Amino acid sequence: MTNPSPLAGSPDQGTPGQAAPVKSAPPPPARESGMRALLPSWSPKLGIGLALVLGIVLFGALGPMLVGDPDAINSIGMTEPSGEYWLGTTQTGQDVLAQLAHAVRGSLMVGLVVGILATVLSALFGIIGGYAGGAVDEGFSLLSNVMLVIPGLPLVIVIAGFVPAQDRGWWTVALVLAITGWAASARVLRAQTLSLRNRDYVAAARVAGEKRWRIITVEILPNLLPLLASQFVFAVIAAILAEAGLSFLGLGAANSHTLGTMLYYAQNGFALQYEAWWWFGPPGLMIALFGCGLSLINFSIDEIINPKLRMPKATGKADAPPPVTPAAPVGGAAAEAPPAVAGDQAAERGNAVLTVRGLNVVYRTDNPVHAVKDVSITLGRGEILGLAGESGCGKTTLAYAVNRLHRPPAEVSSGSVVFHDRDGGDIDLLALDAEELRRFRWAKLSMVFQGAMNSLNPVISIHEQLDDVLLTHKPDMSKEERRARCEEVLRLVRVDPARLDSFPHELSGGMRQRVMIAMAMLLDPQVMIMDEPTTALDVVVQRGILQEIIRLRDELGFAVIFITHDLPMLLELSDRIAVMRAGEVVEYAPAREIYERPKHPYTRQLLGSFPSLTGERGAFIRTGESSLTKNEGAPQ
Numbered sequence: 001m002t003n004p005s006p007l008a009g010s011p012d013q014g015t016p017g018q019a020a021p022v023k024s025a026p027p028p029p030a031r032e033s034g035m036r037a038l039l040p041s042w043s044p045k046l047g048i049g050l051a052l053v054l055g056i057v058l059f060g061a062l063g064p065m066l067v068g069d070p071d072a073i074n075s076i077g078m079t080e081p082s083g084e085y086w087l088g089t090t091q092t093g094q095d096v097l098a099q100l101a102h103a104v105r106g107s108l109m110v111g112l113v114v115g116i117l118a119t120v121l122s123a124l125f126g127i128i129g130g131y132a133g134g135a136v137d138e139g140f141s142l143l144s145n146v147m148l149v150i151p152g153l154p155l156v157i158v159i160a161g162f163v164p165a166q167d168r169g170w171w172t173v174a175l176v177l178a179i180t181g182w183a184a185s186a187r188v189l190r191a192q193t194l195s196l197r198n199r200d201y202v203a204a205a206r207v208a209g210e211k212r213w214r215i216i217t218v219e220i221l222p223n224l225l226p227l228l229a230s231q232f233v234f235a236v237i238a239a240i241l242a243e244a245g246l247s248f249l250g251l252g253a254a255n256s257h258t259l260g261t262m263l264y265y266a267q268n269g270f271a272l273q274y275e276a277w278w279w280f281g282p283p284g285l286m287i288a289l290f291g292c293g294l295s296l297i298n299f300s301i302d303e304i305i306n307p308k309l310r311m312p313k314a315t316g317k318a319d320a321p322p323p324v325t326p327a328a329p330v331g332g333a334a335a336e337a338p339p340a341v342a343g344d345q346a347a348e349r350g351n352a353v354l355t356v357r358g359l360n361v362v363y364r365t366d367n368p369v370h371a372v373k374d375v376s377i378t379l380g381r382g383e384i385l386g387l388a389g390e391s392g393c394g395k396t397t398l399a400y401a402v403n404r405l406h407r408p409p410a411e412v413s414s415g416s417v418v419f420h421d422r423d424g425g426d427i428d429l430l431a432l433d434a435e436e437l438r439r440f441r442w443a444k445l446s447m448v449f450q451g452a453m454n455s456l457n458p459v460i461s462i463h464e465q466l467d468d469v470l471l472t473h474k475p476d477m478s479k480e481e482r483r484a485r486c487e488e489v490l491r492l493v494r495v496d497p498a499r500l501d502s503f504p505h506e507l508s509g510g511m512r513q514r515v516m517i518a519m520a521m522l523l524d525p526q527v528m529i530m531d532e533p534t535t536a537l538d539v540v541v542q543r544g545i546l547q548e549i550i551r552l553r554d555e556l557g558f559a560v561i562f563i564t565h566d567l568p569m570l571l572e573l574s575d576r577i578a579v580m581r582a583g584e585v586v587e588y589a590p591a592r593e594i595y596e597r598p599k600h601p602y603t604r605q606l607l608g609s610f611p612s613l614t615g616e617r618g619a620f621i622r623t624g625e626s627s628l629t630k631n632e633g634a635p636q
């Protein structure tokens, strides 16, 4: 594919053509470096979670050194909390606070040991089995399946029962819980590993000759860290609860202090009947608070590992959108630049199907990016509008915003997107609620995504995937009618309907691409947005698909917004072209005009940057001749 060479940028832009940081926003904070950048944003959830867990851990670590002997018996019997005994005493006069400090330490040790052992075992069996495959995987899977079908608690009771009560320390219980608690996590990790090992970057590492252990530790393991971290946290909470349960049944660490044994002795001492809340209340509360703290931290684990989930750090002004300045002249050629909507003839003709006015989209990250600046375009009914511009200029962001598919941190800060329905009504897309949007999308405006041929679900047949769309939007259609429609759209994109029951991997890249276009046409939409739909295809297949798009547009009359950085391709395909740079539409005119009389210097540079086989810039590299000269007046 033609890739326009980097062009001279305006002085305020780092990379020519790419969307620039919001100019009017306050100066961005210096990029955080090293470990600091890895930390999740501070949130009340994280703060409370850390405070709870650290408080309890400190209490368990230091408390036993500060309190007296938890087993010391006093003749004072059961007493309420007082200045001398802050948490009162048990029926034998033992200090509840001293017992609690030792019990927290014991339970934390159980949780920690089980967490580490269960996570290591599940990672070993799940990841190694999943990656190695074959006999290793079968053996490991067999073992984890056997562990899964054995009912957990009875097994724990039987194993714990084998060890005499006097030998049963916290570590025995921890070992038993770890042995019985890793299998479910191993299954999840195995499934994830099976999926990861087929990814391109793992295949690339394999082809590059990397050793197995390195592929597992460097390519696969980092992707599983969020999962492993949550599994660890879950294993710790589950172990503390299971230990409490076992001890409560009298099968716990009889010769150790844990929160479970404390509850066990409180129950045996009839604490509930004597209303001695200070005896059973504190251990119960500790378990609940520790579980709560770990769960709150768990929410932030994904943020630590996955940079995509890191939201901008909240500031006092975070809620107020930064003021949006009008788009600045680009390329130092403001005088030559035409108005952004110079080619806006569809509106004049009154046959517009989509009108975008003054649209601004900002990524509200730490260093906000104003990705779409004051864009105004009008799509005529049945028109093919090309959106051109080099990588990073904001094409995809614009397409997503038009379809309301943008997600935070992207935000439409101003502007309007109005759909003019063929039934006569106008639909303000930015005002639709979730349900209205669900009904609108695909039925009236569909999208073929970037890298579309990988958008098909690999484990579901083509028929089911097409059928799903019809089932969702047209529940009244019968099964036969749905099948007939699926076959019809496949025929439209020239894929043999006999392929309907195939799975995606049984089709070629070009066929998958056509299936995606068929899927976008299923509900007879009035507009299709195509975001680089042919990027991964070779030129011949690409050409075939482009011809299909033009033919289908002619037959069915839908309008297309076709996004690509390949301006030559757009010249052949589009009626009009909007050239984007750094978030702005710098030129917007009929394709022929763009080709013959480009007004903006950036457009001229783009046109000049693709090689010609026949002259200065005279002919298209694919056909050897201009479809514009062949088909006079075609692009309108």
Ligand SMILES: Nc1ncnc2c1ncn2[C@@H]1O[C@H](COP(=O)(O)OP(=O)(O)OP(=O)(O)O)[C@@H](O)[C@H]1O
Residues within 6 Å of the ligand: 018, 019, 020, 363, 365, 369, 371, 389, 390, 391, 392, 393, 394, 395, 396, 397, 398, 409, 565
């Ligand atoms: N999640 C995000 N957070 C912050 N900035 C983003 C995010 N996604 C995109 N951007 C920025 O928005 C700008 C526009 O990106 P966009 O993906 O829309 O460009 P594009 O023209 O479609 O590029 P390409 O052709 O390479 O897909 C770029 O500067 C990009 O760095």
